[in-house]
Amino acid sequence: MAEKYQTREERRKQQEAVKNKKGKGKKKKRSIFKKIILSLFLICVVVFLAGVGTFAYYASKAPHLNKTQLKDPIASEVLAMDGKSAGTIGAKKRDYIAYDKIPDKVKDAIIATEDSRFFKHHGIDPIRLGGAVIANVTRGFGSEGASTITQQVVKMSFLTNKKTLERKAQEAWLSLQLERQYTKEEIFEMYVNKIYMSAGIHGIQTASKYYYGKTLDKLTLPQIALIAGLQQSPNNYNPFEHPDLAEKRKNVVLGLMYQHKKISKEEMEAAKKVPVTKGLKKQTNVNNVAQNKYDAFMDMVIDEVEAMGYNPFSDGLKIYTTLDTDAQEYTEQILNSNDIVQYPDDMFQAGITLLDTKTGEIRAVGGARNPKVQRGLNRAVDIKRSPGSTIKPILDYGPVIEEKQWSTYHQIVDEPYNYEGTSVKLNNFDNRFLGPMSMREALYRSRNVPAAKAWAEVGPNKAKEFANNLGLGLKDSELVPSSAIGGGLELSPLKMAGAYAAFGNNGIYNKPHTVRKIVLQDGETIVKTNPEPKVAMKDYTAYMITDMLKDVLSSKPGATGRSAIIPGLEVAGKTGTTNFSDDDVAKYNIPAGASPDSWFAGYTTNYTAAIWTGYDSSKDENGNFKYYLTPNEQKISQLIFKNLIEHVSEGKNTPDFKMPKSVVKIPIEKGTNPPQKASEYTPSGSISYELFVRGHNEPSQVSHRYEQLEAPTNLNGTYDQATNQIIVNWNHPKISEGVSFEISGSLNNEGKQSYGNTKDTTLSIANPQPGGTYQIEVKAILGDQTSKSATITIKVPDPDELGNGDDNGDNGDQDQDNGEHNGSDNGNGPGNGNGPGNGNGSGNDNGGGNQENPDPGSGTETP
Structure with missing residues (x-):
């Protein structure tokens, strides 16, 4: 094939065309790149200007520096559900310390931990910010914070803990202003006297005395490290409450002091070997007395507000709560006196939580009997005790209704039984087995074997899921076969009250809470806390459990909650007791029926309460077994419930629980x-x-x-003037078989009353009402059979309505119920009443003309 020929000139033009095309491409690419760079630059300028504008806008809204707020923490006001003040939260006592009185080692520890470049920056430290990020990555989260000491003073004095762009901008602006108006020494002094140190106290000098019982200048290096490290998370690093976390924090501070050349390596290592608990004084209240009214309730308020990111001791909040002051005061009266409930001794303890059934709002809290310190052990919240049989509706019967749709009549055999999948025998509290019974009876009698069988039927996974929908937060490791009756579980009255309230609220769970909203110090910012309601179970489960639990508070044989019955109120509830181990019973010779714990949890449509009673320990200070609940003392939890619910329900409409479709x-x-x-x-x-x-x-x-039992036959009735009584008689074909009769009657068609049961066939009613009309009903009973009623109506004459001599013998016209009268009335003569009246029916009419002889009445029988 011939090759295509190009001249030299043609090749040159072709090469130039390609070169020009490439050049144009490069120029086009350079043009696009320049445009991108210019666009990015313009965007950065716009973002920068927008940022500056935003910063300027937020800074213009920042509060003014106020000397009083810089120096002192501001207490928060607590308001009850009616809007009235219920007290304040905030430290009243502080040991203020001037800068020049603070030991150098304490200054070194705080600066090394909180702000190592404090004396070099102007309120904001970009280098510290970058260093904090690196430190948290290399040495663990929490090793170093990003905020300067100046920023922390500003935040504690004027701002909130909310991590918003507005707050950070205002914090930065005010920090710059603070550095302009005050010296570093003054700012450091503000900081160390303002910081919160747990247990309701502020300031390092106060903390030194609280934890170690001495002033700062007497502290050892390990103690200084603990004090310097507390501020980052005071409640978590409190050595009384969390010594393990406090130990780790102490060592972090020592490492930072060494890193910043404030101590030698030898000093650091020696101090790390000293336990954080060494030198701690005995834990007491700051002022050795409870500062707040309603201390147990306030304890919960403090925890909730802190969990929201605010400090109620210093942020100057208005805290709107769910507190019912009347209910709270009555709760404290129950616990702290013997006026309402009698206690065996002063060591006996109790924890109470009272909720609004529909909302989960906590109305009252009983944290202890005769509390000695502020923020001590709150037994309504902090205790962890086995709930005993109060767990049965939650782990056994509730789940099996939810998953298997068991009826309340579902039959379960109470018999010798081993826990599911084990060889461990389960017994009932009375060491007896009662045979087949309904789920309803098993629950109100609190039988253990049927409960364990229900647990096995539904399975532990579904049981745990059901319980956790009710806020119990159970873990797999906590659940064992004996959990069906409370074994292996540790719960508080707060959690039990929240769970039981859902049964009374158609299956809707509301997390128990004390705070409705808080208003920040600016008086404008409102933070609401409304927890979201959660559908925890089907409405049929909630209602069927409730209906069965109502029988616990009944007179039915074996019902365990009789001491909690409240006349006039529809109440559902469950008892619960725990047992000592067999080893302890043998070792300490514990009496039969004794128990370490007694519970009662119950509810109306308005209120729910859960009560734990018992002793903090069964042993005295010498380790001797001493404290337990006798069977009578186990009823104290029921009595507390009864009196509290009766009190708060007084004057309020409490409707019954409504059955769903x-x-x-x-x-x-x-x-x-x-x-x-x-x-x-x-x-x-x-x-x-x-x-x-x-x-x-x-x-x-x-x-x-x-089968149908025959009704009484030949029912007759007459009024006997001579004895002034009604006489009724009847017959029945099964007299020889032991039939008995239930007799009732009414007067003038008004309310029916019982005349009792008898095996006789005659009834006498003495002194009947003149002129009254009596209707008598007689019903036959033989074994389990009951007949329909036979009835008769008897009219008693009224003497005031009778005449004297105008009687034509009408009394001979007497009508028996079988209607077989063949006799005629022979009462002749005006008023002489001489007619014999020999009716040939089943009853003899002996009426004469005498007006005092009554109408014997007419009898009817209903087959």
């Missing part, structure tokens, strides 16, 4: 299994009204166990 109520004949409906002949004593989940296992078959 998902539940049906059916009269079941006792003893049938599977359940059968009661027939029209089933005796009332053999009928149990049970609840079923609509569409699940509802019985359709009617029991034919009972």
